[in-house]
Amino acid sequence: MLNSLLSWRPETWIDCLLLYMAPGIFLGAYLLAKAFQDRPSDFAKGLMKVMGKEITLVDQLKECGVYCFALVCVLIGWPGFLIWFVKDKKGEVARQEWQAKPDFECAPEYLIAKIDPVDAEITSYVSDPLSTVPAVPFGHLNKAWGNFLSNMLDEEDELWSFHIPKGSKTGKHQRECKSEIRGFAKVRDGKILAEFITESD
Amino acid sequence: MTAQVSERLIYGGKETPLFSNPLSLYLKQTGISFVSPHTANWRGYVGTWEIIETAGVERLYLVQLSAHKTYEEIICLSDVFPGYEKIFAHWFNGELRCPQGELLNYVHGGYASTYEYDLLIEFKQGVLVKRTARHNEPPPKKDEKDYPPFLRRGNA
Numbered sequence: 001m002l003n004s005l006l007s008w009r010p011e012t013w014i015d016c017l018l019l020y021m022a023p024g025i026f027l028g029a030y031l032l033a034k035a036f037q038d039r040p041s042d043f044a045k046g047l048m049k050v051m052g053k054e055i056t057l058v059d060q061l062k063e064c065g066v067y068c069f070a071l072v073c074v075l076i077g078w079p080g081f082l083i084w085f086v087k088d089k090k091g092e093v094a095r096q097e098w099q100a101k102p103d104f105e106c107a108p109e110y111l112i113a114k115i116d117p118v119d120a121e122i123t124s125y126v127s128d129p130l131s132t133v134p135a136v137p138f139g140h141l142n143k144a145w146g147n148f149l150s151n152m153l154d155e156e157d158e159l160w161s162f163h164i165p166k167g168s169k170t171g172k173h174q175r176e177c178k179s180e181i182r183g184f185a186k187v188r189d190g191k192i193l194a195e196f197i198t199e200s201d
Numbered sequence: 202m203t204a205q206v207s208e209r210l211i212y213g214g215k216e217t218p219l220f221s222n223p224l225s226l227y228l229k230q231t232g233i234s235f236v237s238p239h240t241a242n243w244r245g246y247v248g249t250w251e252i253i254e255t256a257g258v259e260r261l262y263l264v265q266l267s268a269h270k271t272y273e274e275i276i277c278l279s280d281v282f283p284g285y286e287k288i289f290a291h292w293f294n295g296e297l298r299c300p301q302g303e304l305l306n307y308v309h310g311g312y313a314s315t316y317e318y319d320l321l322i323e324f325k326q327g328v329l330v331k332r333t334a335r336h337n338e339p340p341p342k343k344d345e346k347d348y349p350p351f352l353r354r355g356n357a
Contacts, residue, residue: 126289129255132287132289133289140282140288140291141231147232196230197230199293200293200294201221201226201293201296
């Protein structure tokens with residue numbers, strides 16, 4: 001049977017058309033299965049019913065018609081749908097990667113200079129005539145500074161100071177910062193792994 | 202979103218609403234967070250700030266704090282900063298916005314409402330560097346056609 005299948009050659013234009021549409025059948029089946037998987041839950045259906053937007057028989061017939069039309073489109077234009085499908089998957093992966101990225105204010109272009117932690121601490125003491133700030137590096141932010149330094153475990157980790165001018169675009173969402181921001185960043189191979197902000201709004 | 206309860210600022214002996222959150226950087230850096238008691242206070246606390254002048258220099262201090270550790274339990278400044286009655290906001294760079302005068306346009310979200318004037322006070326490392334006042338105009342009235350169709354009144 002396998003031999004006869006392998007030795008089969010299209011003879012009429014209908015054979016050619018069926019051969020062309022074969023991948024489209026698989027793609028259509030996959031898209032239909034996905035649509036079935038993403039169908040509204042019973043809760044959503046109940047909510048629609050309460051809102052007076054219950055799906056009627058006419059709606060179901062219309063939906064069936066739309067699915068049939070879409071299936072024909074996929075069968076005929078499957079190469080286009082395949083390109084769109086691959087692009088969509090790639091876009092989804094890129095979106096997930098972007099979501100997983102940490103949201104730092106600092107970016108490589110705002111790094112000023114590599115600095116030793118001891119030197120950073122020397123210039124960080126806060127002067128207050130009312131003595132409302134502890135006499136430790138970075139004042140009330142001392143505990144956060146300690147936590148930041150304790151995470152610098154790798155020998156390749158470098159401490160860099162940074163300055164973000166007012167009006168610059170910062171963070172994953174490229175917000176415009178309304179004041180200048182200063183702080184320190186943990187950098188490895190030019191990549192920012194953590195930040196400690198000492199001044200911001 | 203709901204309009205948020207403002208911080209308070211004491212300046213020149215007068216108390217005024219403050220539409221800025223100077224404590225947010227401190228809380229972010231130290232990993233402290235509070236519980237929101239209601240939708241008008243998502244940040245879970247209200248701080249009272251004071252600008253105190255010493256030897257000709259005006260500095261920003263946190264003088265009171267009412268923060269929700271849980272929905273029921275409210276903690277104060279000395280619980281967050283043990284041993285201190287006031288706190289110099291040395292981390293604060295930027296502008297404080299104090300709305301003044303008549304409410305021109307209420308916006309049901311954040312600090313977005315417009316008042317007649319805004320007193321803008323700029324700080325660098327918690328030290329006052331500049332003060333300005335801004336006169337606000339009432340925003341132009343919107344017609345039904347200025348809204349997208351699904352937001353227009355009378356639509357089913």
